[in-house]
Structures are given as C-alpha cells and as structure tokens.
Amino acid sequence: MRTDLVVIGAGPAGLAAALAASARGVRVALVDAAAQTGGQFYRQPAAGLGAGRPEALHHQWRTWERLRDGLAAGPVRVLTEHHVWCVERTSDGFTVHALLGPEQEEPVEVHAHAVLLATGGYEHVLPFPGWTLPGVVTAGGAQAMLKGGLVVPGHRAVVAGSGPLLLPVATGLAAAGVEVAALVESTDPGRLARHAPALAGKLPEGAGHAAGLLRHRVPVLTRHTVVRAHGDDRLTGVTVAALDADGRVRPGTARHLPCDTLAVGHGMLPHTDLAETLGCRLDGLTVAVDTEQRTDVPGVWAAGEATGIGGAALALAEGHIAGCSAAAHLYGTAPDPAPAALKARAKLRRSAAALDAACAPPVHWPEHLTDDTVVCRCEEVTAGSVREALDLGAGDERTVKLLTRAGMGWCQGRMCGTAIAGLAGRAPTPAKRPFARPVPLGVLARQHPQEGQS
Numbered sequence: 001m002r003t004d005l006v007v008i009g010a011g012p013a014g015l016a017a018a019l020a021a022s023a024r025g026v027r028v029a030l031v032d033a034a035a036q037t038g039g040q041f042y043r044q045p046a047a048g049l050g051a052g053r054p055e056a057l058h059h060q061w062r063t064w065e066r067l068r069d070g071l072a073a074g075p076v077r078v079l080t081e082h083h084v085w086c087v088e089r090t091s092d093g094f095t096v097h098a099l100l101g102p103e104q105e106e107p108v109e110v111h112a113h114a115v116l117l118a119t120g121g122y123e124h125v126l127p128f129p130g131w132t133l134p135g136v137v138t139a140g141g142a143q144a145m146l147k148g149g150l151v152v153p154g155h156r157a158v159v160a161g162s163g164p165l166l167l168p169v170a171t172g173l174a175a176a177g178v179e180v181a182a183l184v185e186s187t188d189p190g191r192l193a194r195h196a197p198a199l200a201g202k203l204p205e206g207a208g209h210a211a212g213l214l215r216h217r218v219p220v221l222t223r224h225t226v227v228r229a230h231g232d233d234r235l236t237g238v239t240v241a242a243l244d245a246d247g248r249v250r251p252g253t254a255r256h257l258p259c260d261t262l263a264v265g266h267g268m269l270p271h272t273d274l275a276e277t278l279g280c281r282l283d284g285l286t287v288a289v290d291t292e293q294r295t296d297v298p299g300v301w302a303a304g305e306a307t308g309i310g311g312a313a314l315a316l317a318e319g320h321i322a323g324c325s326a327a328a329h330l331y332g333t334a335p336d337p338a339p340a341a342l343k344a345r346a347k348l349r350r351s352a353a354a355l356d357a358a359c360a361p362p363v364h365w366p367e368h369l370t371d372d373t374v375v376c377r378c379e380e381v382t383a384g385s386v387r388e389a390l391d392l393g394a395g396d397e398r399t400v401k402l403l404t405r406a407g408m409g410w411c412q413g414r415m416c417g418t419a420i421a422g423l424a425g426r427a428p429t430p431a432k433r434p435f436a437r438p439v440p441l442g443v444l445a446r447q448h449p450q451e452g453q454s
C-alpha cells in the first residue's frame with residue numbers, strides 16, 4: 001500500500017494527527033497494533049463484550065466521540081492489528097514494516113512520503129520482593145482489564161507506586177466495586193505544593209479524583225511505599241512503610257495490609273524504538289522534536305508520550321500540531337495549527353515537567369531488594385546476580401546483560417532496564433533495539449531473499 005503519511009499509533013496523539021493532516025487533504029494511513037483505535041487513554045471494551053455504557057469507565061468521553069466520529073466520517077485509512085516492527089528509509093520516503101493480527105506472522109508493508117510516530121509509552125515498574133506473585137499487576141494493567149475486558153483484577157486491592165496514573169486507577173477500581181484498601185503514593189505532597197503554579201490547571205482533575213477517593217472511602221498514604229508483597233502461590237498482602245525526607249524507609253513504620261491485588265506503577269517510559277531505528281535524536285529517553293513536532297530526521301514527526309510523558313490532553317495538542325506540520329510540508333504550505341493547541345501544549349508541558357519533578361520514585365528503592373528478588377522476569381535474573389556482575393566490574397546495563405542475560409528475553413529489557421541501571425547507580429540510557437517487536441526469522445528471510453534461492 002502507498003500513501004502520503006503513515007501515522008503509527010492510534011491513541012490521542014495519533015488520532016489528532018491523522019485527523020488534522022487528513023482535513024488538510026493529505027492521504028493518511030493510521031496504523032496500530034491494537035484491535036481498536038483509542039490507545040491507552042481511550043481503550044475500548046472488546047467488541048464481543050457488548051458493553052452497554054462504556055463511557056462510565058472513561059474521562060473526557062465527548063472528546064473521544066469527536067475523534068471517533070471524525071475518523072468514521074473521513075477518508076483516513078485505519079489499519080488496526082498492524083504491529084510495526086521497523087520503519088525503513090527508502091529513496092522516495094519510508095517503508096513501514098508490520099506484522100498482521102494477533103499471531104504476528106504475516107508481514108505487510110506500507111509505503112509513504114512521511115511518517116508520524118505516535119507510539120505512546122509503557123509503564124515503569126520497579127522491582128521489590130514478591131512483585132512476581134500472581135495478583136501483582138501494573139496500575140495501567142488493572143486499568144486496561146477494567147476498560148478493555150470489563151473485569152476487575154480482584155476483590156481487595158492496594159494501589160501503589162508513584163505518579164498521577166494511580167489516581168484514576170484507584171477511583172476506577174473502587175467505582176467498579178473493588179475494595180481499595182489503600183492508595184500508597186511515595187510522593188511527598190509538599191513537593192507537589194512547591195510546583196503549585198505549574199499544576200494549577202490540573203486542579204479540577206485532581207479534585208475530581210480526590211472526591212472519588214473520599215466517596216469510596218479509600219485511605220491515602222502519601223510518602224509511603226510497598227516494601228514487600230506476601231503470599232505462597234498468590235498475593236495475600238503487602239507490607240507498606242513510611243519514607244523519610246531522603247526517600248529511605250523509616251524504621252518501625254512497617255505495617256501489613258491484606259489484599260488479593262496489588263496494582264503498582266512508577267510512572268511511564270516513552271516508546272522510542274522506531275524513532276531510534278530511524279536515527280532520530282533522543283533527548284534523554286524521549287524523542288527530541290522542534291516546535292512543529294518534527295524530529296531531526298527529515299520527513300519524520302513525533303507526538304504524544306513518545307516525546308515526553310504528559311497525559312492525554314497534551315498528546316492531543318501535540319498530535320494536532322504535528323499533523324498540521326506534516327500536511328504543510330507535504331504540500332509546501334505554512335503550518336496552520338489551532339492557536340488553542342499551541343497554548344494548551346505550552347501549559348500542559350509545564351505541568352508535565354512539574355509532575356515529573358515532584359513524582360519521582362523513592363531514590364533508595366534498590367535498598368529494599370533482597371538478593372533473591374527477581375529483577376529480569378523474562379530471564380529470571382535476581383538482584384543478587386546483578387550485584388555479583390556489578391562487583392565483577394560491570395558498570396552499565398549492557399555489561400550486566402552480557403554477564404547475566406538480564407534484558408535478553410522477550411521484553412528486551414523494557415521492564416528491567418531501568419531497574420538494572422538503578423542497581424548500577426546510573427541513569428537509564430536508551431536501549432537501541434533494532435526491532436520494535438519480535439520478528440519471526442521467516443519474515444526476515446523473505447525481506448532479503450538470497451541470490452540463487454528458489
């Protein structure tokens with residue numbers, strides 16, 4: 001298939017980008033690995049579930065209706081269940097390589113003059129003793145079960161970690177009938193107060209969640225952390241403890257909370273694999289973009305969480321600006337983004353930076369890790385093995401990987417990379433994965449048939 005612009009990712013950023021570019025006459029293909037559009041924020045219940053009131057599980061449903069109806073009414077070509085594993089630069093643009101359907105074995109290519117990366121982010125979870133027990137899920141995973149599968153992960157839950165995602169997860173679970181034993185947030189509220197001016201715009205949202213927590217009588221423990229999850233073959237409870245001003249556990253504050261579910265998360269990390277393969281410059285762990293959301297590779301734009309974690313409203317604004325810019329460059333005109341989107345982006349970036357500064361996970365989290373705590377779940381590498389590798393002189397994630405296999409499994413270090421960097425006392429670095437998805441060897445062989453092969 002050949003088109004003008006491929007937008008990869010149909011979350012808020014990709015939807016806004018596709019609609020903006022299409023409204024300006026660009027032929028757009030919107031590609032997503034999921035079975036439905038919407039991304040993480042507007043995750044829809046599986047069609048077969050026959051959900052009567054899906055809006056009950058969502059915020060900003062009107063915005064979703066506008067995006068959904070705009071897509072249905074317009075000419076954007078929507079390609080769901082397309083798992084993009086690589087984007088290749090060609091002489092006349094780009095080739096997007098994807099694998100089809102849940103099996104991800106049948107290859108397909110989309111050729112385009114320009115590419116817009118709206119691949120979002122994924123959850124960041126730091127390890128702690130017991131975190132691999134059944135019953136421990138990620139905060140976003142619990143939310144995804146609720147929004148996408150209309151199921152709850154258990155009867156009595158603790159929601160824990162750091163960052164704003166914990167609030168909708170706790171209120172969402174409570175509204176769905178789960179007894180939320182506690183919301184355990186490691187952030188010190190004083191840090192949020194110090195960023196009050198930048199966070200002023202987030203107050204109504206925060207107040208809504210606070211009212212939800214009050215309504216469902218959810219106890220909130222700030223400056224607390226989960227130090228251990230308990231259970232033999234599944235979760236039966238967690239130990240939580242208070243943190244001091246330096247982020248260390250305060251002795252004598254540990255207490256046990258019985259629960260069958262722990263929904264835990266420590267913020268989000270951006271998906272940058274496709275951008276990295278294309279050679280786009282990163283700024284830390286995020287894709288670097290200019291004021292028009294252009295990367296430094298001509299013909300490649302990026303928007304949403306891939307360029308920095310900031311929430312759905314920021315993703316929408318960035319997507320719109322990127323779509324307008326891509327259209328303008330394809331047609332040789334001047335970009336014409338809505339002034340409201342530019343204003344919203346500036347304001348929301350300020351609040352995202354403030355939240356990021358205030359909501360960092362506790363600095364001394366590696367101290368809670370016993371030597372038998374699994375750090376790399378795919379290869380079952382423990383904290384003890386990682387420490388041994390560090391004692392042998394491994395100074396970074398890559399050397400630890402070579403010595404222990406940590407990060408060599410199915411997730412390619414997406415889950416354990418930051419934990420290993422933390423154990424090594426270093427800031428995480430981009431992983432430089434050549435493929436964004438596992439690719440069957442047969443598919444690769446068909447890409448480059450050898451001469452003389454039948």
Ligand SMILES: Cc1cc2nc3c(=O)[nH]c(=O)nc-3n(C[C@H](O)[C@H](O)[C@H](O)COP(=O)(O)OP(=O)(O)OC[C@H]3O[C@@H](n4cnc5c(N)ncnc54)[C@H](O)[C@@H]3O)c2cc1C
Nearest residue numbers: 009011012013033039040041084120140304305311312315
């Ligand atoms: C699990 C989870 C749950 C969340 N729940 C909430 C919530 O309840 N409330 C809240 O305020 N925020 C939530 N967030 C944060 C929220 O998702 C974002 O703020 C917002 O959705 C960002 O929009 P986006 O368009 O940048 O990315 P996303 O919405 O993440 O969309 C990215 C899209 O790109 C697709 N994609 C990525 N890589 C590929 C690839 N290689 N090939 C094909 N498709 C690809 C994904 O399938 C996805 O649909 C959640 C995040 C996560 C990860």
